[in-house]
Amino acid sequence: MSFSDEVIPATPSKMSQMKALNFDPKTKRLSLIVKEIPKIKNADDVIVRVTFSGICGTDLHITEGSFPCKDSPLTLGHEFSGLVTQTGKDVTHVKTGDKVVVDPNRQGIGCNKCSYCTNGKYHLCTSGGINNTIGIFRDGGWAEYCIAPACQVFKLPSNISLQTAAMCEPLSCISHGWERLGSVPSYARFIIQGAGIIGNLWATLLHLKGYKYVTVSEPLAKRRELFEKIGTGYEILSPDQLKAKFTNEAAVLEKGFDICIDCSGNATAIESGFSYLRPGGKLCIFGVASPNARINLSPFDIYKKEITIMGVMVNPFSFNKAIALLDSMSERYLKYDILGIKVFGLDQHEEALVELKQGKISKAVFKIC
Template sequence: MRALRLEAIGSIALRDVDKPCPGPEDVLVRIEACGVCGTDRHLLHGEFPSRPPVTLGHEFCGIVEAVGEAVADVAVGDRVTGDPNISCGRCSQCRAGRVNLCSNLRAIGIHRDGGFADYVVMPQSQAFLLPADLKPTHGAFCEPLACCLHGVDLAAIRPGASVVVLGGGVIGLLTVQLVKLAGAATIVLSTRQASRRALAEELGATATIDPSAVDPVEAIAGPAGLVPGGVDVVLECAGVPDTIEQSMRLAKSGGTVVIVGVMPQGEKVAFEPFDILFRELKVLGSFINPFTHRRAADLVASGAIEIDKLISRQVSLEEAAQVISNPAAPGEVKVLVVPNG
């Protein structure tokens, strides 16, 4: 079968490899669609820890083609989404219910072979059923949506709240939709790209700003801004130094900042600890998707989340290496790899 392999830091290539066989508690899934994530680019450049050589791809959906002898809850022919994050269940974090912080966490597409391939094998515990009539391209959004759900859970948004979302990529645009569902009254999205700002307003943002044209802090939280004094919640979804630094200045006193975006490992930003102390800001990190994948799959299946407008293009496995090796095109939101499309 074909598989897109991260062979070493800086080197990816499409290879012919053996088709995997499921173990007793595994399922073999024929990949229908797998999303390209910013993390895939970080992995290529060594900015996120991984274990090459490995097949990339952690946002996938497909059809179960074979099951192990001990598999009971998944059957051949089922459409499933895969939660890529496999916790050990034994360490102190797992026993405390913090499975995303597992000391032995292993992720499909990062530490073991993933979904940029014709097939992937995963434990049955990581497979979540989807409706048979759901578009496969929609199923590939369950994993990023699950990560956004965790961030919104941590934010504890109350009906009527004011919220800023920094970043107009797929994570920011999914988060805008979740924030709207949570009942926020004011939802401001900040992103440089006009097409993404327009899309955010279609999806529920009450206002958008271009940070290349105005100072976001003044435009949003300044005396003449959209929300003078700052907002209840800031969700940082861009993973760049400017937005990390802006996030704390956009929150009102007593407000909450949730960092969802992924910055390259080792990169630093400047902030003022006294400001966090004096204004009693709550600054939280949001890492992956503890116990949210089932909810994400149900939300996708319900149609409550707009997905089609987030799909910029679909590419073949043969084109995937070039997509990952280059920055996202202007205005691009999500590229899906469709092995047999």
């Protein structure tokens, strides 16, 4: 499935309202509403007419009430692409009609005073990173128009479509995760927990980089079937099939993994992935779990095997890297049909959420304008 990019002029002066999908955190209800189109207020503001906007696993947690967000009604959506329709007077790097993606997290901006900010880790600041995200704490891209500061708006190369560019934000987080893993030898053995869109994108990145020894674990048969369509040749197993391969410690030493990347956010999956790690292994907790989830790991095994456990949060300074990945991966890996992505209209949001939760698709993306 593909869509042509459309050149859209500036917002008509007589047009003042737009459709938006709003979330009420008190009732946990999504509603398609009509609201005012955002207006330029600051010299560095950019208004984007949204074309494609994805539903993230974090959005599912938000709508279920298990992930923090703004405590009053807002428009969700933090993965989106579109065209510039208006800019503030100080904006020079993009202009009306440019194809762009929006980083929902402000690059390099937190309080600029704490030890995290002053050491280049602004995303760990209590006012930086995910604590001020467009689509979580500010109105986002599940709407016809969205406003963002210029520093969060990135112009796309002409050869990257707006449809493909909707994958930029998740790829920017994966880029950060890859850097967190550090030097990874070519012989490393990987286990990816979960074949939703994030697990699929991790697998395509590893395939792009030439890694051969990759296994994916996914409980849903439909998602295992969708993963096969990507054509990486990687083994994909159900959790029970994977467990049958590792009946004792000797099997883990012989056939286990050097790196587990959890993309499920599921405590049981994280625990099982940890148990399959060989000595010197790394557990990368990438998927977003419920804040109330807990895992039970053996500190003795962590000590004995010298296991490294790391988290990955958002995408510090990695949006330009993600745009480069879009350029490298788009023709081979990022086609919606291959990845199991289905496109919906905003008025189909209930259907989109149901199919996503049931695992019939790997990801849902709204086609808005």
